[in-house]
Structure formats: C-alpha cells, structure tokens
Amino acid sequence: MLTKKSTLGFAATALVLLQTALVLVIPTSAASPNPTAPLQGVVQRLLPTSYHNIFDFQIVSDITPPTPENKYDVYRVSNANATNNGTHILIEGTSVAALGAGLKYYLEQATEAELTWTGNRFNELPQTPPLVPDLELDTNQVVTTGHVRGSFVPWRYYTNVVSFGYQFAFWNWKRWERELDWMLLSGINLLPAMVGQEYVARQMYKSLNLTDVEIDDFFTGPAFMPWQRMGNIQGSWNHLLTKTPATSAANELIYKNKWIDSQWELQQMILARMQELDITAILPAFQGFVPRALVSKFPDAVFKTSSAWSAFPEEWTTVTYVSQTDPLFSQLTTQYLQLQQQLNNGFKSNFYLLDLYNELIPDCMTPECLKSTTTSVTNALHSVDKDAVWAMQAWFLLNPVWTPEATEAYFAGMREANGTPFIIDLASDSYPAWEATEGFYGYDFGWSLLSDYGGLQGLFGKIPTLLTNPYEVYKQYPANFKGMGVTTETIHQNDYIYQLVLSLPWRDPNQAINGTADLERFVRRRYGPSKATPLVQDAFNKLSKTVWSADKDQESQSKSFIEKMPDLDMLVAGFMGTESWYDETIVVQAWNQLVQSALQEHNGLIPSAFKFDLVDVTREVLLMTILPALHESLVDGYKAYDVNKIKTYGRQIVSLIRDTDRLLSSNVYFSFSAWIREAKESIDPVRNLSQVTFQAAPSKPTKAGYQQFLESNARDLVTWWGPESNGSLKDYASKQYGGLLSSYYLPRWQLFIKQLEQAADAKRPWTQTSDNFLNLTLEREATWQAEIWGQRGGESTENTNGQESVEIVRELWTRWRDIAIRAATGAKI
Known part of the structure; x- marks a missing residue:
C-alpha cells in the first residue's frame, strides 16, 4: 500500500511511464524561425x-x-x-x-x-x-x-468548459483546424485546452498503483467528461442503455481507454497549432477530484466527497476529492502538472484552469476555511510554476450560499498567497458576478456572453446590452478589466451576436456604436453586396428589433414545445422557458421577407449562410409560433370534450413536426444524423476509421461496439442526460434536430394526442400520470436509447437528407404562412 511518503519517488515512476506513453513533438518557437x-x-x-x-x-x-x-x-x-x-x-x-x-x-x-x-x-x-x-x-x-x-483588452477568449461535451466532444482534427483558423481571424488569443486531459490523469493514477478498473470507475463517457472533470459526476453508464455484449461494462472500459489515447494525440495537434497561431492555452490543473479507490492508498490523507449534483443518483455523483488543505493536494498538483509538461514534450503555459465548486457547495463556508482553501491551492500552483495564473469561471458565485463575506474570504486567500487569478465572468450579459464582488476585488477578469445553456438553438440576442454594457464595466474597472469573450456552450446559432461581441475589443470603448449600420455591414459580408437587398436588410432589421433585442433581464434563449414532454399547460417563463418574449408578428414578417428574397434568386447562387438563415428563421416560426398555437387549440378541444377538434389539430401538429423534421434534416447544422455520424467517426479523430481494430471474438470489443458506445453518448447527451429515463436533467440539452424530431419527439406527441382523444371521448380528466403517459413514453425512449441510427426505415446515415433547403422552405412557407400570421397575432387557428 502506498503512503504519502512513498509517492516521493513519482519522478522515476513517471519516466518509466513516459517510455510507453504516447508522446508527440509539439513545435516550439525555436523550431519555427x-x-x-x-x-x-x-x-x-x-x-x-x-x-x-x-x-x-x-x-x-x-x-x-x-x-x-x-x-x-x-x-x-x-x-x-x-x-x-x-x-x-x-x-x-x-x-x-x-x-x-x-x-x-x-x-x-x-x-x-x-x-x-x-x-x-x-x-x-x-x-x-x-x-x-x-x-x-x-x-x-x-x-x-x-x-x-x-484591442483595449489583452485577452480575447473563447468557449466554456462544458462546450467540450456539448459541442467539441466528437470533433476531429480537420474540424479543430478550421475552428482554430476562425479563432485567429476573430482575434482570439486565449483558449481552454481541455481535450485529452484524462490521458495525463490516467498515467498519474497508474503510477499510484490504481488498476484500470479502479480508474475506469472514475472516468465518464466522452460526451460527459467536462462534468467529471469538475467533480459533478463520475463513471459511465452507457452499457446500461445499450445492453449488448459488445458494449458491456468490460468493453466500455476498453473503449474509453482507446478514446483517451486518440484524444491525447488530437490534443497534441491542437496545442501545436495554438502555439503557431499565438493562442495562449489554459491548461488543466489538478482539481482535486479523484477515483474512490485512491482513498485506500493514502490512509493518512484527508479525503471528502463533493455535494450531490443536480439530483443525480448517488452512484454517479458525490465525487471523492482530496482536501485542498491536505499536503496530498499540493503533492498531486505537482505530480499532475509535471507529468503534463513531460507528456507535452516540455510545453507549458502559465494559465491553469481550476474550478473547485462548479455547481457544488463547499464542505465548509466559514471565512477562515474558504481563505485557507484558496491559499493552499494558490501555493500548490506556485510550487510548480511561480508565474501560475489561476483561471477560473465565476459561475459558482451565483449560488446563494456565496454571501459577500464568503466570497471576499475566498479571494482573500489568493491574495495572501500572492496569487494572480484570471476570472472569467461566465455570463456577464445575464448573471454578472462582477457586480457583487466589486469587480472581483481588483483581480483581473473578463466580460463574457453566454445565453445558450445546454446548447439552446432559439434566435436570441441582447444588442442594446452588448453595445453598451461591456464598455460601461470597463470604465468602472479599467485597471483589472482585462478580457472579453464568448463562452457559448454550442455554436451554429445567432452568428451575428457572437461576431458582434468578438468585434467589441477592437473598437474605441469611448465611442458609441451605430448598431444599425454595423448589422447592415454584417449582412453584406454574409450574403454578398448584391444579395443584401433592401428587403433582406429590412428583414434583419426586424430581427434585430425583436429576437436580438432581448431585455437585459431575459435569462436565456427559449426552448420550444417540441423539446418538452407534452402536457396540457406547457408555457414556462424564465430560464430556458417556453414562453415567447418578443413580438412574433414582426418575426413572421421578417420570415416572409427572407423567403421572398430567396425565391427571387436562382437556388445555386444562394450562399450557404443564407440557406442556414432560411432554415433557422423558418424553424423559429414553425416551432415557437405555430406549434404553441396548435397546441392551444388541441387543448381547447380536449377541455370541450370535442374529439373531432382534437383529431383535426392533432393531425396538424403531426404534420408540422414531420415538415419541420424534413426541413432540419436538409441542413448539416440541424441534422441528428450529422451529430451521430460525427460521434461514430471520432473513434480516430486524427487519421481514419481503418486504423481502429479489435480482435474478433464473441462478447469482445469490436469496432461496431465502439461506435455504438460513442453513439450512445451522443444520443444520451441530447435526451436523457444521464443514466435515468426521468432524471433531473432530462431534455436539458435537447436539440431541434432533423431526425430527432421524427424518431424521439414525435412519438411523444402522437401518444399525447391519442390519449387526449380517449379521455375526451370518455369525458374524463387526463394527466401525464393518470393515463400512464410518462411510463409508456419512457419505455419507448429506453428502446430508442439502445438503437443504432440508420437501422430504422427512413433514417439516413448521411449528413443531410439530400433535399434542397430552399425548396423545402418555399413549400412550408406556402403551407404554413397564413397560420403563422394568425398565430402570431394571438388569433385562434
């Protein structure tokens, strides 16, 4: 059994590990004259x-x-x-x-x-x-x-740690290369480099005599690793969802290890390109969360368990961690960072990401305890790198347990250790943590935009806030306002809003911005001068005055009814709510203008971004304006026990969902097939699928089993979000994807409509539980979780369904525009 004293021989152990570890040479500045x-x-x-x-x-x-x-x-x-x-x-x-x-x-x-x-x-x-x-x-x-x-700030940063689940989980090198090119052109020079960090952790745990099984008990599946890194969850449950011999728990361990190897190789390429493009890496630090089995290796150390997260089953949460004030924390910090640098061929960065309490409650909240915690963590980082910058997301401060006294003590501990943190105020546009902390008590911080929690896709923006608030905060704290960025959890939505925020650092903070002129220039760049006609410009102006002019207090983008479990009352206000907060009549007018503009062009000459916008705005009208109106009429029929009315509006709802599904399936950015294909092809993100092989044998790991494991991760993340069919995060990261609407959401609505017909015919009440609606739905979804995409009839395995988006938009506009106009005014349809 290891003791704290015995791990002092780590350096020698690490050298042995390095002989068999995957080590790729990262170009240095000296190698690139x-x-x-x-x-x-x-x-x-x-x-x-x-x-x-x-x-x-x-x-x-x-x-x-x-x-x-x-x-x-x-x-x-x-x-x-x-x-x-x-x-x-x-x-x-x-x-x-x-x-x-x-x-x-x-x-x-x-x-x-x-x-x-x-x-x-x-x-x-x-x-x-x-x-x-x-x-x-x-x-x-x-x-x-x-x-x-x-730029008026030294740091322009990008992304959010959870984006490495919601967006980047299955990216290959080709996709990362394009994103890094985009970052360079966007002026971004600071980026969390989170890919493949489990490779370092696995090497360290092996040096501490943990077995593969004990380590596997800690690591989640690929799509959920961001939350495992932050101590919210642990372990993987996909074998419980797929229930096949090739995806057994034993094989899942093998798949995860192969995944970790390939992700580490990908990370080397990402880091090399980041260095070339002058993008500073925020590298992972040891965050304290460890496999359960490590407790027995250090009987003299102080271990604790984190608070349960998001009502997850205890087996998958309450993660073990090393007390930050115990000497073992500093020791493991040293081991982790030194090993990371060695495996990175000597590459290092002074920025280290370390989130101690992401949506977790500290085990002690006294000022003395909090102060000693951050002092210890800062000292641990400085013991390895005297110039270490502790990068942290300020999201944890939004929990009401963080009183002014507790927050001030937390940051005072860093000051006592001469720390130099950089604080990313994760959602400054909606939940500004800088306000309650007096600008983070003088520490360097950055202003960020975040509204797409879980990957929300609705049209959304706060142009009036974005044009003024960052500069106002800068003028209030000019000495330590050191960064701006977008911390979006996913991409492929609201391009203009993110482009606007990334342009702000390059403007004079003392000069007002003409928002109308800026939007017009964006449309000219997006569509081309000849296609940015007055009709198109007016459509965008209407969007800027509605969906992109949300009030500062509007917390997030909205969810559509399609993403929620059907019920009699589906209107929800506030965070991730379904209630419309903008003038739908004006949005429908903008939709009409965009469609008319597209129909005036020859289809082959329409830019890809124009096609995306047509699909996006059509999606918004169909699901945020028409579907709620049809649902209202359907429920009216039930309340009147009018079976014919239920059937009439039920057919329209089913037709609307199928139409929307076909439209979304025509564009790669709205395609469930593309999401699944990306996941399955990520078994080798650097080279190609033929490089991945297994020995053929019954119940042994196979390439098909590996791909099903990855597909299960992709399916689970955007639906159940966890091991349970009705967990607290169910539908949190829901997506309006073509293929997902028809295979996952539509059966819910068909059962809902059928049961309303039966209840109305019998003139009796209906609830989700009285008619066993929830259980029947969840049973069907359990079957869906275990499926392989493409095995059902009609499920294309290509990125799109091969149909032309503009033609589908024209067809749906003709079919639904009159209903949209009436629905937008609140008239009965």
Whole structure:
C-alpha cells in the first residue's frame, strides 16, 4: 500500500511511464524561425489561389495605437505595390494574434466577406484581389498611411468548459483546424485546452498503483467528461442503455481507454497549432477530484466527497476529492502538472484552469476555511510554476450560499498567497458576478456572453446590452478589466451576436456604436453586396428589433414545445422557458421577407449562410409560433370534450413536426444524423476509421461496439442526460434536430394526442400520470436509447437528407404562412 511518503519517488515512476506513453513533438518557437509563416497557412487553407501570395505579414513593435486604450495587439493594414504591379497588402502587427485580426480586417473591408460558423463566401471573392478601400499608394510605392486598430483588452477568449461535451466532444482534427483558423481571424488569443486531459490523469493514477478498473470507475463517457472533470459526476453508464455484449461494462472500459489515447494525440495537434497561431492555452490543473479507490492508498490523507449534483443518483455523483488543505493536494498538483509538461514534450503555459465548486457547495463556508482553501491551492500552483495564473469561471458565485463575506474570504486567500487569478465572468450579459464582488476585488477578469445553456438553438440576442454594457464595466474597472469573450456552450446559432461581441475589443470603448449600420455591414459580408437587398436588410432589421433585442433581464434563449414532454399547460417563463418574449408578428414578417428574397434568386447562387438563415428563421416560426398555437387549440378541444377538434389539430401538429423534421434534416447544422455520424467517426479523430481494430471474438470489443458506445453518448447527451429515463436533467440539452424530431419527439406527441382523444371521448380528466403517459413514453425512449441510427426505415446515415433547403422552405412557407400570421397575432387557428 502506498503512503504519502512513498509517492516521493513519482519522478522515476513517471519516466518509466513516459517510455510507453504516447508522446508527440509539439513545435516550439525555436523550431519555427518565421512566426508569420502560419498566417500564410491560414490564407492557403481558406482563400482562393489568387490571394495566396498577396499578403506580406510582418511582426513590428512600433505601431502607434489608434487610441490610448486600444494598445494591445495593434495592427496596421496598408496597400503597397508588388513587383508584378498586382495587389499587394502589407499587414503589420505587434503579435501573430494582431496579424490575424488584421487579415480579418482586410477581408471584411476590401472583399466584404468573413468566416463564420455557418458559412462563408470565400469562393465568391473577386479573381483580382481588391485593395484596401480609402487608401492610396504614393508614387514611390512606399506605404505612407494605413488602417490601424488595436484591442483595449489583452485577452480575447473563447468557449466554456462544458462546450467540450456539448459541442467539441466528437470533433476531429480537420474540424479543430478550421475552428482554430476562425479563432485567429476573430482575434482570439486565449483558449481552454481541455481535450485529452484524462490521458495525463490516467498515467498519474497508474503510477499510484490504481488498476484500470479502479480508474475506469472514475472516468465518464466522452460526451460527459467536462462534468467529471469538475467533480459533478463520475463513471459511465452507457452499457446500461445499450445492453449488448459488445458494449458491456468490460468493453466500455476498453473503449474509453482507446478514446483517451486518440484524444491525447488530437490534443497534441491542437496545442501545436495554438502555439503557431499565438493562442495562449489554459491548461488543466489538478482539481482535486479523484477515483474512490485512491482513498485506500493514502490512509493518512484527508479525503471528502463533493455535494450531490443536480439530483443525480448517488452512484454517479458525490465525487471523492482530496482536501485542498491536505499536503496530498499540493503533492498531486505537482505530480499532475509535471507529468503534463513531460507528456507535452516540455510545453507549458502559465494559465491553469481550476474550478473547485462548479455547481457544488463547499464542505465548509466559514471565512477562515474558504481563505485557507484558496491559499493552499494558490501555493500548490506556485510550487510548480511561480508565474501560475489561476483561471477560473465565476459561475459558482451565483449560488446563494456565496454571501459577500464568503466570497471576499475566498479571494482573500489568493491574495495572501500572492496569487494572480484570471476570472472569467461566465455570463456577464445575464448573471454578472462582477457586480457583487466589486469587480472581483481588483483581480483581473473578463466580460463574457453566454445565453445558450445546454446548447439552446432559439434566435436570441441582447444588442442594446452588448453595445453598451461591456464598455460601461470597463470604465468602472479599467485597471483589472482585462478580457472579453464568448463562452457559448454550442455554436451554429445567432452568428451575428457572437461576431458582434468578438468585434467589441477592437473598437474605441469611448465611442458609441451605430448598431444599425454595423448589422447592415454584417449582412453584406454574409450574403454578398448584391444579395443584401433592401428587403433582406429590412428583414434583419426586424430581427434585430425583436429576437436580438432581448431585455437585459431575459435569462436565456427559449426552448420550444417540441423539446418538452407534452402536457396540457406547457408555457414556462424564465430560464430556458417556453414562453415567447418578443413580438412574433414582426418575426413572421421578417420570415416572409427572407423567403421572398430567396425565391427571387436562382437556388445555386444562394450562399450557404443564407440557406442556414432560411432554415433557422423558418424553424423559429414553425416551432415557437405555430406549434404553441396548435397546441392551444388541441387543448381547447380536449377541455370541450370535442374529439373531432382534437383529431383535426392533432393531425396538424403531426404534420408540422414531420415538415419541420424534413426541413432540419436538409441542413448539416440541424441534422441528428450529422451529430451521430460525427460521434461514430471520432473513434480516430486524427487519421481514419481503418486504423481502429479489435480482435474478433464473441462478447469482445469490436469496432461496431465502439461506435455504438460513442453513439450512445451522443444520443444520451441530447435526451436523457444521464443514466435515468426521468432524471433531473432530462431534455436539458435537447436539440431541434432533423431526425430527432421524427424518431424521439414525435412519438411523444402522437401518444399525447391519442390519449387526449380517449379521455375526451370518455369525458374524463387526463394527466401525464393518470393515463400512464410518462411510463409508456419512457419505455419507448429506453428502446430508442439502445438503437443504432440508420437501422430504422427512413433514417439516413448521411449528413443531410439530400433535399434542397430552399425548396423545402418555399413549400412550408406556402403551407404554413397564413397560420403563422394568425398565430402570431394571438388569433385562434
């Protein structure tokens, strides 16, 4: 049995482990003498051939900032002449991040195009690259002027730790490469690097004499790892859902280990590219949460269990952790960070992510205890890296147990240890933690946008708040307001809102922004100048005055009725509610304008982003305006015991769901098949599927079993969210995906409608429990959880159903627009 003293030989053990560990060389700055070379790589990956040699990227240090505040990552974009008299663009910057922002500036200003999550128009760029507008070349071909921009904060960051479950869980290198290119162009220079960290943890636990089974008891499945890392949950339950020999608990262990290996290899590629693109990594730290079996290895150490999380079954929560004030915590911090650096071939970052109490309640709340906790954690980090920056998400402070006295003590402990934390105020737009902490007591923090909890997809934004609030907070705390970012939990929604926030650091914080003009320029870049017609611009203006002008107190995007268990009363206000909070008549008008604009264009010439927007706005009208109105009429029929009325509106609801499903299935960003395919193909995110092999034998692991394990993770996350059919997080991360509507949600509604007919015919009350509705639904969903996508008739395994989105929109607009107009006004339909 190991004792605390016996682990002092860890370094030697680690060296042995490294001999068999997967170690990939990460390029260092010394290995890349030209720091601007990666910019050329971005250009060649994204832009047409005629643009590949027109840019001259130069790192310079003497660019005068455009304002005293905008002094970080300054760039200058200028016109110059090449020897062949073709276009030549000089982009100078004080950093690689500045050069990336300068490249984005050129694309936006000169070509009126940009890279977004849901499409770009780079294939439509002029064959002859244009000059930067409003600049002239002098007769000696020497640049005498240029566009100069800079950021008023040193850090522009991206994403949320749970995004590594909701969005990034199954990404391969090709998809990560594109996202990193997008980050560079968006000016992002700080990113949590969370992929594959279980590889480090597994190596450490093995060095402490834990078995594979004991370690496996701790690790969750791939889609749920973010919450395991934060001590909310532990273990994996997918074998309980799939119930096949190939996905048994024993095989699940093997699949998880293969997954961890492949994710670590992917992490090496991500870190290498981040270094090239000047994106600082926030690396994982040891957070204290450990396998249960570790307790027996250290009988003298103080272990505790975290509070139960989100009403999860105790078997899967109340995670064991090492007391932060016990010497073992510091010892394991040292072991983890040193091993991580060794496995990363010496790469390190001074930023370390460490969330002690994400949606957890501390075991003690006295000021003395909290202060000693953070002092100990800070000292542990400093024992390995004297320049360590403790990066944390401030989400935990929203729990009412964090009184001003407790919060102040928590941060005072860091100050006592000379800590330098960086605090990500996770949802400054809706739940600003900076307010109650006096700007985090002088510590560096960043303002963030978050509204898509669990991956909500509804149209949503707070343009009035976004245009003013970040600058107001900056002026209140100019000394320690050090960052801005988007902490979205998923992407592929509300592109304009996120683009707007990411542009704010590059603007003068003392100058008001013309929101209308900014939106018009966005639409021109998104659709192209010729397609950004007055009709289209007016449609976007209507959206900006409704769905994108939510009140500051509006907590989140909405859920649609389709994502909730059917009931007689489905209107819910507040956080993740179903109640509409905007003028639906104006949104329906915007929908009509967008559809009419699309029908005026030849389908093949409609940009991919335009097609996405057509699907997105149509989805919003069908599910947020028409479905609630049909549901209201259906329930009216039940209350009147009018069976014919129930049948009439029941048929319309079923028809609406099927129509919406077909529409969503036509676009890869709304396709359940694409989500499942991404999961199954992630068995080897770096190379290809043929690299993954198993020995064939009954009840042994197989490639098909591995893929079903991953598919089960993907299915579970967006439906049950856990091991139970009716757990507290059921439908929390629900998705309006084509394929999911027809296979998962539609049967609920068909049973609901049938039971209302029966209850009305018998003139008796109906509830979800009296007619066994919930149990019958959950039994069917249990069968669905164990299925493999594509085995049912009509389930395409391609990314889309192969149908043209614009044609489906035209068809559905013709069928449903009159009902939408009446429903939006509140009239009975």
